Amino acid sequence: MGKSLIPDFTIEAVHSAIPTQMTDPKFSHKISVHNVDQPFDVHAILQTRMHVVLCYKKLCNEDSGWHVGGWMKESLGRALVENPILAGRFRRSEDGVLEIVSNDNGVRCVEAQTSLSLEEFLEFKDKSQAEAELVYWKNVDEANPQFSPLFYVQVTNFQGGGYSVGLSYNLLLTDPLLLDDFLNKWLETHRNMAFDDEIPKMPLFYAPNFKQTTPQSTNNSTSNPNGKASxxxxxxxxxxxxxxxxxxxxxxxxxxxxxxxxxxxxxxxxxxxxxxxxxxxxxxxxxxxxxxxxxxxxxxxxxxxxxxxxEDLKTKEIAFRSENVPVDVSHWVACDARxxxxxxxxxxxxxxxxxxxxxxxxxxxxx
Known part of the structure; x- marks a missing residue:
């Protein structure tokens, strides 16, 4: 695991957002691999993922990444009811075929913080590389793929207010253009739940109110081991x-x-x-x-x-509070293939x- 580019970066909480209603009947998408007789790094292809980082200024005293992250567990869970495959996992069927199944195992949510301010981060000389630490990703375990999330959300709190939301998802699961509709529905659900007349309501899970266990000192290095090397x-x-x-x-x-x-x-x-x-x-x-x-x-x-x-995507319009749109957005595809x-x-x-x-x-x- 390499040295963190972001000072005093720690992961404070990890939880899963699962659909608030059980998916019944469950369904699956098959993944067929062809031309396996040729040199082909299937492992690298299975890890191909999309990363998005959105940075937000602190709008008011009650506005924070802790507030956003706290509400995600429930708001994302409700949004997943209509698109449960995003909370699914890889698995191998009885005949050995790899597939993605809507088993409701959930989207993994990570909450982190740093001593760096948002303004300092936006002017950071290594910003392009450091952004890889604002998204979380752990490579799919091919031996036991059923335990590997295919969608991650990371909320990072900057010193003095301001926060980022990082999205990571496997491109065998969905693609950026198709994900737009889901994000819009999720945001509408989130705002309806988290605000009352635009006054923030305290989420049930609010990380600063819980006694912290020993935080992880660095992010998972597999989020993008070579930076934005593509x-x-x-x-x-x-x-x-x-x-x-x-x-x-x-x-x-x-x-x-x-x-x-x-x-x-x-x-x-x-x-x-x-x-x-x-x-x-x-x-x-x-x-x-x-x-x-x-x-x-x-x-x-x-x-x-x-x-x-x-810029043709709607990510610049993603506002977890209606008038607070991102001040900075980055997108990149990470792939280990050569x-x-x-x-x-x-x-x-x-x-x-x-x-x-x-x-x-x-x-x-x-x-």
Whole structure:
């Protein structure tokens, strides 16, 4: 575990937010892995995750990260009732197939503090690297995946007021664009529960009121062991063709996105890449792919490719108190793979139009 860049950083509390109603019947999304005969770091792909850090100023004396973190256990639990897969876990079925099951094990919530002020953090010379300590992540235990959370929330209190909220979630679970709707519903629930005429109500779990056990002195180093050692670009594609995971049309559109990303990054990404495709029903296909296998455009293919920026997400509007929007927002994809990772989410399919979101993540150093 490396030395913390944030001074006097300690984790003060850890708890889980579980759906307030039992998910019944439970459901699962299958994860199929293909081309396993080729060199392919499946372990690294399973750890691919999204990190978001939102920083907030202290709005009033009663406003604090302790207040936000205290209410999360219940507000997040209520929001998860409508989207219980986010509180789920990996597991292996009886036939050995990996899947994500809605078993209500919960989202892991972490509360932390530092002697650094928010203003000092925002001007920190190593801010880009230090942000990795404001999100919590522990790699999935492949031997016992049922015990590994796939979604984490970390609230960090800065000295003198101000706080950050860090979100971490496995990209096999969901993607940033699909998560927007859930976040909006969660925030509405949170504000309705935590405020009465905008006057903060004290949560049942308020960490400063509890006797602290010995806090952890540093964050989990697996949150991003190499800092932000990758770069990601996003695209939204619409076409009149029916999209099927891994078919000729889908792979050609992925190649178009990779070529656009290469132009944006100003560098070639190599031939091979890991392709993760999430279907509308939630099932996931993971495979090794190559640009050399995608030669020509399918005949008569018509499509619209729209590059997206992190700013196109609604994260800048995430306010746990209605008028207190973030003063700083950061996004990045963390992946331990040494090759390009492409995540494809087929978001909607009907008789007239198909749409998919594509995320191309390239390590800063590739072989």
């Amino acid at each position: 770069k990601t670009t996003m695209f939204r594609i619409s076409t009149n063709e029916k999209l099927n995971p891994g078919d000729e049309i889908c792979k050609y559109l992925v190649l178009s996105c990779i070529e656009e990303a290469e132009q944006k990054f100003g560098s070639q990404m190599g031939s091979n890449f890991a392709l993760i495709t999430k279907e509308p029903n939630g099932d996931v296909k993971v495979e090794k792919s190559s640009k050399e296998d995608i030669i020509v455009s399918p005949k008569g293919l018509m499509y619209e490719l729209c590059p997206l920026k992190w 090759e390009v990772v492409v995540v494809v989410v087929i978001s909607s399919t009907n008789e007239d139009k198909s749409c998919m979101n594509v995320y191309v993540t390239c390590p800063n150093k590739t072989d």
